[in-house]
Structures are given as C-alpha cells and as structure tokens.
Amino acid sequence: MNGQLAVNKVMEHEAGYFDLIFMDIQMPVMDGYEAAKQIRSADRDDLKKIPIVAMTADAFADDVRKSREAGINDHIAKPIDVQKLMHILQKWIQ
Numbered sequence: 001m002n003g004q005l006a007v008n009k010v011m012e013h014e015a016g017y018f019d020l021i022f023m024d025i026q027m028p029v030m031d032g033y034e035a036a037k038q039i040r041s042a043d044r045d046d047l048k049k050i051p052i053v054a055m056t057a058d059a060f061a062d063d064v065r066k067s068r069e070a071g072i073n074d075h076i077a078k079p080i081d082v083q084k085l086m087h088i089l090q091k092w093i094q
Helices: 003-012 032-040 045-049 061-069 082-092
Strands: 021-023 052-056 074-077
Touching: 003 021, 003 032, 021 032, 032 045, 032 052, 032 061, 052 061, 061 074, 074 082
Parallel strands: 021 052, 052 074
Antiparallel strands: none
16 A cells, blocks of 8 residues: 555564565655665565565666665566566566
C-alpha cells in the first residue's frame, strides 16, 4: 500500500524470513528508493544483502541508476515479461 508499510513489514520479521523483496518504486508515503535505503541501513546483516528487485513502470536508464544507488539489486519493468521475471528469480534465489 505504501513504502513505509513495506519497510515495517520487512523489519517485523526475523532474519532470513524473506528470500527476495520486490519493490515498487511509485508508492505513496515513501517511494521505493527511500524504502530500499531504509531496509539497507537497518542494523541487520540479512537486510544488507537480501536481493531487492525494483518492479516498476520506471524503465529508463536513469531510473535503473537511481535504483542501484538506493541499494536495489535488479530492475524489472512493467508490464512484466514473464521470461525476464523467471530469469531474475533464478539469478537471485539459489
């Protein structure tokens, strides 16, 4: 529903609960860039390395660069290409 709720949800679960985070970029209250930054800055080792994948309509090179700067590992544009989604899942979940 919004970026702050996404951050809260991640923080309320124990380390290792999530294998990967799909992060929308355009969210109310807190956008996906800020949410990713807050997750990465948490005092938990698992959140410093968990794969975060932007899943967004923001598909320009500048958007991908901003994602990387925010600590997001990968980027998939909407509408979702299922083949690309499967490749990303295979890449990040082992």
